Structures are given as structure tokens and as C-alpha cells.
Amino acid sequence: MDGQRERLVVGAALVRGGRVLAARRTAPPEAAGRWELPGGKVEAGETPGDALVREVAEELGCEVEVVAWLRPLTGPASGPAAGAAGAPADGVAVRPGLTLRVATARLVRGEPEPGEHDLLAWVGPDELDDLDWLEPDRPFLPELRHVLLTAPVASARAVFFSDDDARAVERRLRADGYDAHVERERLAGEDDDEDHPWAVVTDAPAFVLDVLCDEHDGWLDEGLDAPDAPPAPPLDLPSAPRRIKKPQ
Numbered sequence: 001m002d003g004q005r006e007r008l009v010v011g012a013a014l015v016r017g018g019r020v021l022a023a024r025r026t027a028p029p030e031a032a033g034r035w036e037l038p039g040g041k042v043e044a045g046e047t048p049g050d051a052l053v054r055e056v057a058e059e060l061g062c063e064v065e066v067v068a069w070l071r072p073l074t075g076p077a078s079g080p081a082a083g084a085a086g087a088p089a090d091g092v093a094v095r096p097g098l099t100l101r102v103a104t105a106r107l108v109r110g111e112p113e114p115g116e117h118d119l120l121a122w123v124g125p126d127e128l129d130d131l132d133w134l135e136p137d138r139p140f141l142p143e144l145r146h147v148l149l150t151a152p153v154a155s156a157r158a159v160f161f162s163d164d165d166a167r168a169v170e171r172r173l174r175a176d177g178y179d180a181h182v183e184r185e186r187l188a189g190e191d192d193d194e195d196h197p198w199a200v201v202t203d204a205p206a207f208v209l210d211v212l213c214d215e216h217d218g219w220l221d222e223g224l225d226a227p228d229a230p231p232a233p234p235l236d237l238p239s240a241p242r243r244i245k246k247p248q
């Protein structure tokens, strides 16, 4: 039909703890130093979602899952009537024949590491406008900001004796749909066996994490302090219901 096939490029807005992962390009020269969302072109026979998962795995070495496609805010006719003339646009032209679509995604396995980019940054809602984004990404920022402002933030932290236990808890939480990642605790004495260096930080409610602590020989760290996190959502979580330990 059309002489040239319309192609799609997909970008992943990987969200964690109220922040999105932005990636800085290194090429071509006119785009080097500018920010984008990890992703790339959809191949023939591939769905946009499959392409997004594949591109992120190739570029960042981690596994993600698509959460929702974002609607770009284009042109001055914003607001409820914006799509009145037809279905709201879901893509933005990169150049003739190439359209960008963006989906929010969550991390399922691994940690993002820069492969093709020279810098990755977890960006909060108030910092989105500070980055020099590629132009086609900008119409997606208003809805992305809204997603970040309403995303659950890390609410619980637990400490484990071993890396294996911490990773097992991280896997369980992610399989249940929560964000979770393992952090290395700051240690006073690195080779002191009494130190417990593995912490899992998650947006799961504390009681969920507490159950996993029992199974994996860990304990809740009540003093979670997330200095970089955006303000907590208005909905107040129950303040860490504690399981009553059976008497020995």
C-alpha cells in the first residue's frame, strides 16, 4: 500500500519509587548528550510491548514488564476535548515514517546498567523538565509526571543475613507485583560477620515484607528514611502492623 512502511520506536518509562529512568545518548552527534527513554525500533512481526522488553534487555541488561502506554499531550488543544476530532494520538512523530510510543514499565529482574548510553539517571517528577530530552519525548512528560506523583514510594525496608535471602525476597516481591531492590548496607566493619549487609527496599506494605522476613531470617528496619523520595502519597498506609512473635 504505502510505498514506505511506517515504523514504530518504543521508549520505556521505567518507574521505581516515584522516579523514572532516563538515559543519555551518545550518538548520533546531534543527539549525543541528550536524554531519552531506553528503547528502539519495533521489528517486523513484533508487538510494541515485546519490542520494548527486548530493547531494554539489550540496552540495560534487565527484564521489565509493560505497565501502561502513555498518551502524549500534543498541540495547544489540550484538555478533555483534545481527542474530539478522533481517537487521541498515541504516538509522536520522530521524523516522517517513524513514530515514538512510550509505555511505563516496571523492573522484573536485574538492575539497569548502561550499555549503549553513557549515563543513566533516576529522575523525580520535579526534575523531569530539567533534562534536555529528545524533542519527541516531551509530549509524554505531562502524563509521566502524573504517574510519578501518584506512584507508590518505597515504604518498607528489611535486612537479611545473606545475599541469597535478600535476592529471594526481591524475586518474591517482584513476582507479586511490587517494586523491590536489594541495597548493600553501609557497614562499619566490612569483614565483621555480625554485620548484616543486605537490605531489601520495597513499596510493598510492611506486613508483606514482615512475613518474608520470617521465612528468610531477616527483620524489618523500622527507620526507613527515603531522603530522595518524593512526598508520600496522601493515602496513609497502616503503620507497619507487627506480627506478634510466639513465645519461645
Ligand SMILES: Nc1nc2c([nH]c(=O)n2[C@H]2C[C@H](O)[C@@H](COP(=O)(O)OP(=O)(O)OP(=O)(O)O)O2)c(=O)[nH]1
Binding pocket: 009, 010, 011, 035, 036, 037, 038, 039, 040, 041, 042, 094, 100, 134, 135, 136, 137
Ligand atoms: N530509543 C529511543 N529512541 C528515541 C526516543 N526519542 C526519540 O526521538 N527517539 C528516536 C531516536 C532515533 O532516531 C530513533 C530510535 O533509534 P534507536 O537507534 O534508539 O533504535 P534502534 O536501536 O532500534 O535503531 P537501529 O539501530 O535499529 O537503527 O527514535 C526515545 O525516548 N528512545
